[in-house]
Structures are given as structure tokens and as C-alpha cells.
Amino acid sequence: MASTVPYRNGSQKGALNSNPKSALKSKPSPAASGPRRNSTGTFAAAPSPGKDNPGISGRVRVAVRLRPRNAEELVADADFADCVELQPELKRLKLRRNNWDSDTYEFDEVLTEFASQKRVYEVVAKPVVESVLDGYNGTVMAYGQTGTGKTYTLGRLGEEDTADRGIMVRAMEDILAEISPEIDSVSVSYSQVHVRRSVKGKDSALPSENGNTSNMLKTLKPPIVRKGKLVVVDLAGSERIDKSGSEGHTLEEAKSINLSLSALGKCINALAENSAHVPVRDSKLTRLLRDSFGGTARTSLVVTIGPSSRHRGETASTIMFGQRAMKVENMLKIKEEFDYKSLSRKLDIQLDKLIVENERQQKAFQDEIERITIQAQKHISETERNYADALEKEKLKYQEDYMESLKKLEEQWAKEQQKHSAGKTRIELKDDGLVKTPREESLAVSSVEEVVEVKRLLQEETRLRKSAEEEVSNLRNQLMRWKRSEAAGNSEISKLRKLLEDEAHQKQKLEEEIAELHNQLLQISFEADETRRRLDGGVAGNVPSGLDSLISQVRHSQLRDSGDGEKVSMAKLFEQVGLHKILTLLEADDADVRIHAVKVVANLAAEEANQEKIVEAGGLTSLLMLLKTTEDETVHRVAAGAIANLAMNESNQELIMAQEGIRLLSMTAANAEDPQTLRMVAGAIANLCGNDKLQMKLRAEGGIKALLGMVRCRHPDVLAQVARGIANFAKCESRTPSQGNKRSLLIEDGALPWIVQNANSEASPIRRHIELALCHLAQREINAKDMISGGALWELVRISRDCSRDDIRSLAHRTLTSTPTFQAELKRLRIGYG
Numbered sequence: 165m166a167s168t169v170p171y172r173n174g175s176q177k178g179a180l181n182s183n184p185k186s187a188l189k190s191k192p193s194p195a196a197s198g199p200r201r202n203s204t205g206t207f208a209a210a211p212s213p214g215k216d217n218p219g220i221s222g223r224v225r226v227a228v229r230l231r232p233r234n235a236e237e238l239v240a241d242a243d244f245a246d247c248v249e250l251q252p253e254l255k256r257l258k259l260r261r262n263n264w265d266s267d268t269y270e271f272d273e274v275l276t277e278f279a280s281q282k283r284v285y286e287v288v289a290k291p292v293v294e295s296v297l298d299g300y301n302g303t304v305m306a307y308g309q310t311g312t313g314k315t316y317t318l319g320r321l322g323e324e325d326t327a328d329r330g331i332m333v334r335a336m337e338d339i340l341a342e343i344s345p346e347i348d349s350v351s352v353s354y355s356q357v358h359v360r361r362s363v364k365g366k367d368s369a370l371p372s373e374n375g376n377t378s379n380m381l382k383t384l385k386p387p388i389v390r391k392g393k394l395v396v397v398d399l400a401g402s403e404r405i406d407k408s409g410s411e412g413h414t415l416e417e418a419k420s421i422n423l424s425l426s427a428l429g430k431c432i433n434a435l436a437e438n439s440a441h442v443p444v445r446d447s448k449l450t451r452l453l454r455d456s457f458g459g460t461a462r463t464s465l466v467v468t469i470g471p472s473s474r475h476r477g478e479t480a481s482t483i484m485f486g487q488r489a490m491k492v493e494n495m496l497k498i499k500e501e502f503d504y505k506s507l508s509r510k511l512d513i514q515l516d517k518l519i520v521e522n523e524r525q526q527k528a529f530q531d532e533i534e535r536i537t538i539q540a541q542k543h544i545s546e547t548e549r550n551y552a553d554a555l556e557k558e559k560l561k562y563q564e565d566y567m568e569s570l571k572k573l574e575e576q577w578a579k580e581q582q583k584h585s586a587g588k589t590r591i592e593l594k595d596d597g598l599v600k601t602p603r604e605e606s607l608a609v610s611s612v613e614e615v616v617e618v619k620r621l622l623q624e625e626t627r628l629r630k631s632a633e634e635e636v637s638n639l640r641n642q643l644m645r646w647k648r649s650e651a652a653g654n655s656e657i658s659k660l661r662k663l664l665e666d667e668a669h670q671k672q673k674l675e676e677e678i679a680e681l682h683n684q685l686l687q688i689s690f691e692a693d694e695t696r697r698r699l700d701g702g703v704a705g706n707v708p709s710g711l712d713s714l715i716s717q718v719r720h721s722q723l724r725d726s727g728d729g730e731k732v733s734m735a736k737l738f739e740q741v742g743l744h745k746i747l748t749l750l751e752a753d754d755a756d757v758r759i760h761a762v763k764v765v766a767n768l769a770a771e772e773a774n775q776e777k778i779v780e781a782g783g784l785t786s787l788l789m790l791l792k793t794t795e796d797e798t799v800h801r802v803a804a805g806a807i808a809n810l811a812m813n814e815s816n817q818e819l820i821m822a823q824e825g826i827r828l829l830s831m832t833a834a835n836a837e838d839p840q841t842l843r844m845v846a847g848a849i850a851n852l853c854g855n856d857k858l859q860m861k862l863r864a865e866g867g868i869k870a871l872l873g874m875v876r877c878r879h880p881d882v883l884a885q886v887a888r889g890i891a892n893f894a895k896c897e898s899r900t901p902s903q904g905n906k907r908s909l910l911i912e913d914g915a916l917p918w919i920v921q922n923a924n925s926e927a928s929p930i931r932r933h934i935e936l937a938l939c940h941l942a943q944r945e946i947n948a949k950d951m952i953s954g955g956a957l958w959e960l961v962r963i964s965r966d967c968s969r970d971d972i973r974s975l976a977h978r979t980l981t982s983t984p985t986f987q988a989e990l991k992r993l994r995i996g997y998g
Contacts, residue, residue, distance in 0.1 A: 213293075222496045224463045226486040227273035227288050228257055229314045230471060237472045238971055241712055245929055246471035247479060247532065248277050255718060255893070259480060260473070261770060264808065264840075264847040264885055269483055272490070277471075280451060283330055284317060288466045289331040291395065291514045295462045296359055297342050299390030299498040301399065303456035307469035307485055310401030317466060318398045332357070332396050359392045360508075387506050391499045395456060400425065424449040429485065432457055436491035448821035457489070465489050475990070477772060504671060511664060515657060521655055529646050536639050551625050558618050562661045563583040698706040743768075743781045750786045759798055766806035775810055784810055791828040800832050801841040817855050826852065826862055830870035839879035846874050846882055850889030856896045860911070868893070880927045887922070887933035888914060894940035908947050910937075916954045923959040932972070935963050939975045948985035957989060 222690045230250055233241070248865075249258040249266070252274045260266045273287045288450045292302035315330075322329030336357060339350060347362040427447035434442045435458045444454040467486040528781035746768075749761035765783055770773045778784065790803045809826065810816045820826075826849070826931035833845045850868050852858060862868070871889050874882055890910060897908055910916065923938060925931045941947050942960055951957060978987050990996075 171242060172185055181807060197436045220496050222462055222494050224457065224489050224492045224494065225272045225282075225288075225291075226465045226467065227488045228271045228483070228486060229275040229279065229284060229313065229317060229466055229468050230277045231311075231468060232277035232469055235868060236312075237470075242472065245473070245884075245932075247473040248469060248471050249474045250274050251920035252276055258484070259483060260476070263481075264843040264881060265805070269487060274477060275466075281317075281322075282334075284466070285331050285334045288464050289335055292462050292464050293338050295496075296392035297339065297361065299361070299392050299500055300463035300496055301393045301395075301455055301459075301499070303453070303455070303461045303463040304335075305397040305453075305463070305465045307399045307465060308401075308482045309470065309475060312468035312470045312482075314398055314468050317468060317774075318396060331814055335394065335396070341654060357394045357396065359394070361390050361392075362387050370751040388500060388502060389506070393461075393660050395453070395461070397453065397456075399428075423447065424630055428453065429488075432485070432488050432492060435493075436488045436943065440600045453910045456494075457492050458494060460495055462496055462873055463494060465494075467776045471525060504667065508664065511660060515660065518653065518657065523652055525646070526650065529643060533639055533643055537636065539579075540636055543632060544629060547625050551622065554621065555618070589819065623636070640642065705805050724984060743777055743783070746788055746988060747781055747783055750790060755796065758794075758893070759796070759802070762787070762799055762802045762806070766802045769806040769809040775816065779816055779819065785823060786815065786824050788820070788825055788828055793830050797836060797838055797841055800836060801838060801844055804829065804844035804848055806833060808844055808851060814855060817858060820848075820852065821858050821861055824865070826867045826870075827867040830866045833870045833874050839877050839882055842874050842877050842882045843879070843885055846871065846889065847886035850892060853889040854892035854896065859896055859900070861891065861895075863909050863913070868909065868915065872913065872915055872918065880930065882927075883922070884929040884933070885929065887930045888939070890919065891933040891937040891940070894937040898943045905946065907950065908941055908944065910941065911947060911950050916941075916950060916956065920955050923956075924962070932969065935967060935972050935976070938973060939964065939979055942976075942983065942986070944983060945983060948983055952985070953987050957986060960986070961990075963996070 188903060230248055233246075245260070246785060247260045249260070251257070252583045254273050255270055255272065257269045257271065257274055258266045259269065275284055275287065289304045292304055296302040304318070306318050308314050312567050318331045320328050320330035321333060339357065339359060340418055343350060343359065343361060349360045351358045353358075374671065414737065424447045425441065426587075427450050430446065431442050431444055433439075442458060444450045467482050469482050475893065549911075746764055750765070751759055752761065754760050765787070767780065769783075770776055784807070786802045787806050790799055791807075794800065794803075807829070808930075811820055829845050829848055833842060833849075836842050849871055852862055852867065853871075855862075871886050875886055877883075894908065894910060917939055918940075919934055922930055923934050938951075938956055938959055942951060942956070951960075960976050964973055964980055967973040967976065980990070
């Protein structure tokens with residue numbers, strides 16, 4: 165929506181070029197972690213790390229929240245209208261400059277006194293929290309007068325009622341609900357709730373030195389993380405020091421706080437006006453918030469205000485602070501980068517796994533070699549032992565067979581000898597030895613066959629041993645291959661280590677370049693500040709002086725922009741020219757100069773700090789003289805408005821009465837036809853009606869008749885001021901002991917019929933003041949008969965039952981039950997009430 169800047173008389177001067185819908189109008193493109201649907205505005209797709217990231221434009225969004233009346237205000241301001249009127253459906257706020265004029269402002273959101281904490285969070289802070297979760301920086305701030313609900317809005321814990329939880333508790337709940345404890349992290353400091361989130365689906369493979377990616381490196385993807393920072397700021401009270409009630413050490417702290425708030429206001433003004441220099445280094449507060457205003461953060465500001473007209477100045481200052489903040493444009497940038505620390509940890513874990521796996525394989529290989537070696541040695545030993553046992557057995561067997569054969573041969577020889585001796589057989593001896601018999605030849609053949617068998621077994625064992633040696637050789641070759649594979653793995657690990665070292669070196673180099681650029685930026689900023697100070701010192705102009713310059717300034721003062729710019733120009737004009745010179749122009753011959761001069765005085769009188777100076781310089785006398793001597797209705801309207809501003813002060817009320825102010829205002833009301841003029845005059849008389857000491861004189865000089873005479877206009881604003889004056893007069897009468905035995909002066913002057921006629925008016929300001937007037941009139945027993953005969957009793961019964969305000973409804977009920985005349989009449993009419 166477009167912000168409007170009001171003139172002093174409440175009219176609007178058109179729309180400024182600050183459209184929040186056009187500020188964030190880029191369509192979101194699909195991404196791995198895109199913005200949420202319930203976020204306010206839209207975001208551009210997040211750029212990839214390492215590429216240009218120009219960011220997107222985003223204006224500071226401002227919401228205004230109205231605090232309901234507290235107990236003190238319900239009692240002290242019961243007879244006065246609220247200075248603030250909200251139109252939430254139009255996102256618009258009306259601020260009454262006084263009792264007859266109002267300014268209109270527009271905000272991004274207007275929250276009534278009935279808005280819940282949940283509604284405030286969803287409108288103000290939830291879009292910022294969701295942006296932080298998406299990788300943007302965010303700021304939520306509260307600004308306003310002390311006691312208007314800043315801390316309630318931000319920091320309410322809701323220990324007794326969860327519905328009262330403030331923005332900080334709800335933001336933490338949303339953040340903790342969105343993050344994943346396994347891959348995300350949240351850190352909290354005194355003023356910042358930092359969020360670090362991993363982006364799924366956007367990992368990239370690390371390239372090797374030759375531009376290709378190896379199979380191992382393809383599994384090592386550097387994760388991408390988004391870092392968002394949320395700053396929650398509960399600013400100190402924006403009221404002036406004299407209203408803060410601070411003393412001693414607290415007073416010194418309040419001064420420092422006001423200096424920081426003043427520095428923040430200067431920065432916002434500079435950003436709103438697109439100034440080349442923003443003084444962010446003037447205070448710690450502005451340095452802390454340099455990213456929130458004009459930086460890269462998404463910022464939401466909630467300004468809190470109260471309804472009381474006593475604090476209108478602080479309320480107006482708070483609203484103008486929010487209006488200026490709406491003009492500040494931030495450049496939102498997502499903070500997305502490669503997580504080198506996570507990558508390093510992942511590589512370390514992978515390296516540790518490879519080392520452990522390699523050591524495990526080496527140990528398993530060595531264990532297998534040792535097992536095979538032991539098994540082969542065991543098999544060889546067993547074979548050798550079996551072979552030796554077999555040889556020993558064969559040897560023993562051969563020896564036994566030899567001995568047996570030898571024994572048999574000896575026995576045979578003995579037999580042969582016996583036969584020879586007997587001469588039956590002849591033994592022939594040859595030189596070669598003994599001639600074997602057929603049995604001996606068969607035994608020799610059997611021995612040869614056994615020897616051949618033993619040789620065959622020996623050859624078989626030799627073959628098995630060679631086979632075992634070949635198996636051992638194969639195992640040794642396999643071991644050599646494992647060692648070569650280990651060497652290749654170590655080489656790959658060395659390459660990875662070198663790659664990590666190169667990345668760390670490159671990162672360090674980039675950090676050094678960033679630090680150098682930062683130093684250059686600081687140097688340039690310092691030189692720019694020095695140049696600006698020299699230029700400001702060299703071109704300072706002289707303060708214009710002289711009557712001609714004064715007239716020229718007054719002629720052109722109304723041509724300047726309204727709003728905060730007009731306040732600055734009025735204050736500057738007041739300081740440079742002086743009040744006495746401005747008042748001299750009220751008597752100028754030039755009608756235009758006189759009109760402009762009275763407008764300047766009226767604007768100055770709207771500020772409470774200037775009223776005493778205007779009265780001391782004779783400004784009140786000059787304004788009353790204009791009502792007496794001038795026939796121009798424009799002068800009458802503006803002068804009456806200035807007098808109404810001054811009439812809000814009790815000491816000024818007596819001065820107005822002493823200088824025949826009521827008579828002059830009554831005369832002006834009788835001759836005026838313009839509703840705005842009548843509204844100004846009625847407002848001034850209504851303020852005077854609230855003084856107990858001036859009632860008799862005010863009535864004697866025609867003040868009541870002047871009020872009743874102005875109802876001829878029928879304009880609702882005029883009628884609202886008339887009703888307020890009657891309510892003020894009736895309230896003073898009800899608490900004045902000297903009037904206890906006399907009828908009300910209002911009834912004597914014929915005000916009761918109009919009061920009864922408008923008691924149920926559709927306009928709430930008129931109806932509220934008339935209901936109060938009826939309740940105050942009914943508190944005096946002497947007025948009861950007139951009110952019964954005039955039909956006011958029925959209105960009192962209606963008010964006690966149907967009035968929307970609890971205090972007025974209870975006052976009417978208490979009056980009806982405590983007045984005997986009313987009780988008797990209700991009993992006569994058979995209306996139960998008590």
C-alpha cells in the first residue's frame with residue numbers, strides 16, 4: 165500500500181513511492197529449500213555458492229499496535245476522546261492533532277487493542293523467522309513510549325497463559341520445530357536467536373587436479389549450508405526525559421539511551437532520504453543495527469502506541485518514526501556457502517575408515533599367511549615324521565626278514581651239513597659263494613619289490629612337499645600384490661591430503677583478500693566523512709535576517725512538505741527568526757502574510773513545549789485581537805484553532821477568560837458559517853468548560869448559549885465538540901458543592917432537549933459524551949424531576965443496560981439506584997431496577 169503524508173489540517177498530500185508489494189515482486193523459482201507459502205511477500209530463488217549474489221530489494225515493513233486504556237487512563241481520561249482512531253481494514257490510522265483536527269497515516273498492518281499475541285506474531289515476526297530459516301538475516305524491533313506494550317509484544321513468556329506468549333518465545337518454537345538436530349544447529353546470544361541449516365540436494369562433487377572426478381572423490385561432496393541471523397530488539401522508551409521521571413543514575417542512563425535513539429533516528433532519516441552518508445558509527449546501537457536498516461536483513465518494525473490524548477506528542481513522534489522507517493529499502497541476500505568444515509570432517513572420517521580398513525586387511529592377510537605357513541610347516545613335519553616312521557618300520561622289517569632268512573639259511577646249512585656228513589647229499593662249493601636254492605631266490609625277489617615300493621612312497625612325499633612349496637610361493641605373491649594395493653591407497657590418500665591443503669590455502673587467501681578489501685572500504689568511508697565535514701564547514705550559510713527575509717520565509721513556509729519535514733522547517737524557522745518577529749507579522753498589512761503568520765503560530769502552538777513561550781511573548785493577546793479586529797474567516801479559523809491548543813493548559817484558560825476570550829469566541833461562532841471554523845471555536849469553548857473555577861463566568865459571558873447555537877451546523881465534528889463541552893461542564897457541576905441546591909445551568913439554558921435528542925446518536929463520539937453528560941446531570945437530586953419530565957430517565961435506563969463502555973454503564977446504574985426520585989418513578993412505572 166502507498167503511504168500518505170498528511171497536511172497539518174488533516175488532509176492528505178498524495179502517496180509516496182513506497183509500495184511493499186512491488187518491492188518484493190520477483191516470482192520464486194523452485195529450489196531445494198525454497199520459501200514457505202505463508203511468508204509475507206515472495207523471494208527470488210537462492211543463488212548457488214560462488215556465483216554472483218546481487219540480492220533482492222525488500223522494504224522495512226512496519227506495523228502499529230494500539231494498547232488498550234489502562235486503569236489510570238479510564239479514570240483520568242474518561243471525559244476525553246482517544247487521540248487515535250484505527251481503521252484496520254484499510255490499514256490506516258487517524259491521529260487527532262487536537263480535539264477537532266486529525267492526521268491520517270497508512271502502515272503495512274494496523275493492529276487494534278483486541279489483537280491477540282498470535283495475530284501479532286503471524287503478521288510481524290513469522291515472515292522474518294521463515295526468512296531466517298531460508299538463509300536470510302532478519303530483525304524484529306519494537307519502538308514506542310514506555311508502557312505501550314513493547315516488552316509485552318516481544319518478551320512475554322506466557323507462563324500462566326500460553327496465549328500471552330510474545331514474539332521471542334513463538335519464534336524459538338518455530339525455529340526448533342523446523343530444524344533437524346542431526347544436521348542443523350542453533351546458537352543463542354543476548355540479542356541474536358543464529359540458525360545454520362544444511363541444504364539437501366545441492367551437494368557438488370569436488371574436482372580433482374586434472375579436471376576429472378575419481379570414483380573415490382565422487383562420494384565426497386561438499387555440503388551447502390545456509391546461515392541466518394535473527395535479531396530481536398526491544399528499544400527503550402521514546403518519551404522525553406522530563407516525562408520519564410528518572411533521577412540520579414537512572415537519569416544519566418536515560419540520557420545515554422535517548423542519544424542512542426536519536427542516532428538511530430538520524431540513520432533512518434538518512435536512509436529514507438537516500439543520503440550519501442549514513443552515520444551508523446555514532447552509537448553502539450546503530451552499529452549493532454547497521455544490517456537491519458539499509459543492509460541485507462529482512463526487517464519488521466512494530467510501533468506501539470497508547471490511546472491517551474495526554475501523550476499525543478510521544479504518540480505522534482512514534483508514528484512518524486514508523487513512517488520514516490517504511491521508506492528504508494534493504495537488499496536481502498541469502499547467506500549460502502560450502503561447508504568446508506563438514507567436508508573436512510567427512511574426509512577425516514573417510515580417511516580414518518580407509519586406514520582402519522587397510523589395517524584390518526593387512527592384519528587379516530598377515531594372519532592368513534601365518535596360518536598357511538604354520539599349516540604347511542605342520543604338514544611338512546607330519547609328512548617327514550610319517551616318512552621317518554615308515555623308513556624305520558621298513559628297516560626293522562627288513563632286518564627281521566634278514567635275520568630270519570639268515571637263520572633259515574643257517575638251519576638249512578646245518579641240515580645240509582648233516583646230510584653231507586651222512587653222504588646223502590653233496591654240496592658243491594664254488595669260488596663265487598654259496599649256490600642259492602629256489603626258496604632263497606623268491607625271498608630275494610620279494611625284498612626288491614619292497615624296496616621299489618618304498619622308493620615310490622618317497623617320490624610321492626617329495627611331490628607333495630614341492631606342491632606345498634608352490635602354495636607358499638603363491639601366498640607370497642598374493643602378499644606382494646596386497647602390499648602394492650596398500651601403496652596405491654596411500655598414494656590416493658596423499659593426493660586427498662594435498663587437495664585439502666590446497667583448499668585450505670585458497671580459503672586463507674580469500675580471507676586475506678576480504679580483510680584487505682574491508683580495510684580499503686573503511687579507509688574510503690573515513691575519507692568520505694572527512695570530505696563531507698570539510699564541505700559542511702565550508703558551505704554553511706548565514707542565517708537570514710531582516711524583515712524582508714522573514715516575510716519571504718513565512719510566505720513559503722506553507723509550501724513545504726507536510727509531516728516530519730514541516731516539523732523540522734517550523735522548528736528551524738522558530739530558532740532562526742525568533743518568536744517576537746513572527747508575532748509582529750500578525751499585524752502586517754499584507755493579508756497573505758498575515759494569514760501565513762497566524763498559521764505558523766498555530767503550528768507552533770500545537771507543540772506543548774512552545775505554548776508557554778507564545779503566551780509570554782503576547783501571542784495569546786495577538787490571537788484574541790485577530791478575532792476582534794479581522795473579518796477574514798480563514799484568520800478566524802486558524803486563530804481559533806491556536807487558541808484551542810493554548811486552552812488545553814489550565815493557566816492559559818484563566819488568561820483567555822480575563823481577556824474576554826469567551827465573548828470573542830461566541831461572537832466568532834455567531835458570524836461563522838464554515839464547519840471547520842465552528843469546530844475550532846467549539847473545541848476551544850469545550851476546553852474552557854472543563855475548568856471548575858470558570859463556570860459561572862463562562863455561562864455569564866454566553867459560552868453555553870454559543871455552544872448550543874453552533875448545533876445549527878449539524879456537522880458531526882462540530883456536534884462532537886459541542887457534546888464534549890456539555891459533558892465537561894456537567895462533570896464540573898456534579899463535583900462543585902456550591903451548586904448542590906440549584907438546578908444545572910445547562911438545564912436552565914435549555915440544553916436538556918438537545919441532550920436527550922442526541923443521546924442515541926449513530927456517531928460514537930457524540931453519543932459517548934452525551935451519555936457522560938446525562939450521568940453527571942443525574943448525580944444531583946435537584947435535576948431529577950426535570951430529567952424525568954424531559955425523557956432523560958429512559959435514556960439513563962438504556963445507558964445502564966446497553967452502553968458499550970463499562971465505566972459509563974456502571975456510572976448510570978449507580979446513579980439510578982442511589983437517587984430516590986428515580987427509584988420512586990421507576991417503581992411507579994412498575995420497572996424493576998435495583
